[in-house]
Amino acid sequence: MTKTNQVDVLFVGGGPAGLSGAIKLKQLLNSRGRTERVAVIDKADKPGQHVLSGLVFEPQALTELIPDWRERKDPFVTRALGSEVQKDDTLFLTKSRAIKLPEWIVPPYLRHHGNLVLSGSEMVRWLVGEAEALGVRVYTGFAAVEVLYGESGVRGVRLGDKGLDREGNQQVNFVPGEAIEAKVTVFAEGSLGQLAEDVVKRKGLDSGSIHQIHSLGVKEVIKLPPDNPFGANHVVHTFGFPLADVFGGGTIYSLDKNTVAVALVLALDWKYADLNPQQELQVFKSHTYVRSILEGGEVIAYGAKTLPEGGYWALPHPYTDGALIVGDDAGFTDVRKLKGWHNAMRSGMLAAEAVLAAIERNDFSARTLKVYEDLLEASPVIADLKRGKNYRQMFTKGGTVYLGAPLSLIQGLIRRRIETEPDHKGMKRVHLARDYRGGYDRLSDVALSGTIHREEEPSHIRISDPAGCAGCLRDYGVHPCAYFCPADVYRFEDDELVLNPSNCVHCQTCRTKCPHQVIEWHVPEGGDGPKYKVM
Incomplete structure (x- = not known):
């Protein structure tokens, strides 16, 4: 029999939205002398291990959440305050040149002076400490796989089973997935969150919305020689090379004077059937300008994730009976800035205000929780998105x-x-036909993500219709998944698919980019996946 646990408010996802919401809610409850139980669950083994971001952060959101954070005497705050952007360059790259745009040409929303260059993984670890100090219970290694519904709406989630073999049989260490029930469940899974998708579909919350669309970001952290020319407090954004006909661009951010984060963001509606994003990052690094910065450097970390870019018109109604949706789960990324953390945090804080109102009324229906959508409409979150509707x-x-x-x-x-x-509908029978040479190959990069999955467990990736794979070869001349996966999960030997799910970094690119939509991605056992530390 499945064990059932009870909390008052459950946040599913321990990223910036979920943690900010839990912190704000506990602040509000504590100030009123209330003792409702607030919990956060996350599928990563440890806090921040599944978090990857740019991250050139607009700190106003953190100040709204923790007004005195700048006065804290701890290593994270010290590093954050020392990371303020002082040099901000935007460049157009041709194949051989880097043309710096004068500041007056760059739109204000693409300027970053005063922002902080942070590690998303590190910031999440710090937020967990803040949450726990307030009395929030944070549980890692808890992979929620199913939404639980009742007569009054969403009533919680069920965790995945542990200890199954590859065929799904129980092993001696089998532990059945427990149920966690709550008066309000706040979904904060991040981009392509499957539980929130289930709620949106079942409750019809996307009625009138356009299709959500996404980009993929692939990122390396590189240790540079002490005499490198890039320096600290410096950010660079590029567009053009290597793919002028794909929305996105490159970024180079200094994490400290000898460490940079290099990334390439590509819209997932690309037409090329043989586009390999991890290798396109290597092409970006081969540009004369980028190569001069990275010369003598060593890649020390790698990862990939998607981000929602449909904007205002793609937003679902983010509330229903017993549940709210926050952050990238709802699609609050500001596509003009290619930033989402400030909006994710603010959406979590606004959700907390709505939950408090529901607690005080003892009414957790959609009628009461609708105040969350009203608060969003009056907030900078929606104002941001409205400015970039199309x-x-x-x-x-x-x-x-x-x-x-x-x-x-x-x-x-x-x-x-x-x-x-x-x-996936953007894909055509068009080939880049790149001769990828130089840089790191996918498997070398994947090894630096720290990703790991228990070898004996059932595969969390399945093909619903194997005929679809044959159809790809017929329709596109290649097997696109063998290229678009940034972790080399899909390989073909004599046109037979060989899955390597243990390589997976949980970006879910495959689920949205597979042209025949036959790839099924399911959340694996809790604790599996990448082990990001500085991403």
Whole structure:
């Protein structure tokens, strides 16, 4: 029999949205002398291990959550305060040149002076300490796999079983997945969160919304020689090379004077059937300008994740009976800035205010929880998204950076919404035919992600219709999943698929990019996956 645990409020996901919401809620409860139990569960083995971000952070959101954080005397705060952006460059890259844009040309929302360059993994670990000090219970290694529903709506989640063999049989260490019930469940899983998707679909919360679309970010952290030319407090954003006809671009951020984070963000509606994002990152690094910065450096970490970019028109109603949806689970990334942390944190804080109102009324229905959507509408979160309602869509209409970038700057003049299609529909029988040479290969990078899955457990990746794989070869001339997966999970030997699920870094690119939609990705055992430390 499945054991059932009870809490008052459950946050599913220990990223910036979930933790900010839990912290804010506990602050509000404590100030009123209330003792409701607030819990956060996360599928990572330890806090922050599944967190990957840019992260050029707008600190106002943290100040709203913890007003005195700058006065804290701890290593994270010291590093954060020392990371303020002092040099901010935007460059257009051709194949051989780097053209720096004068500051007056760069839109204000793409300027970063005063922002902080942080490690998302490290910031989450710090937020966990703040949450626990307030009385929030944070549980890691808890992988929620199913939403529990009752007559009054969402009533909690069920955790995944542990200790099954590859065929699904119980081993001697089998532990059945427990149920966790709550008066309010707040879904904060991040991009492509499957539980929130289930709630949205079952409750029809996306009625009237356009399709959510995504980008993929692949990132390396590189240790540079002491005499490197890049220096500290420096951020660079690029567009153009290596893919001028794909929305996105490159970034180089200094984590300290001898460490940089290098990333490439690519919209997942790309047309190329043989585009390999991890290798495109190596192509980006081969550019004369980028190579001059990274010369003599050593890659020390790697990871990948998706981010939602549909913007305002793709938002679902983020509330229903017994549940709220926050952060990237709801799609609050500001696509113009390619930033989501500030909005994720604010959405979590606003959710906390709505939950408190529900607790005080002892009414957890959609009627009461709707105040969350009202608070969002009056907040900087929705104001941000409204300013870029058709930003990504206009770029896609332009086809290349040369037309798409100017169109994106005037998208605010178009009042009607521009429809989107699912990411996988962008793929065509078009090949880049790159001869990838140099840099790190996928398996070398994957090893630096620290990802691990128990070898005996059932595969968390399945093919619903093997005929779909044959259809890809017929329709696209290649097997696209063998290219688009940034972790080399999909390989083909004599046209037979060989899965390597132990390589998976949980970005879920496969689930949204598979052209025949036959890849099923399920949350694996709690504690499995990447072990990010500085991402």
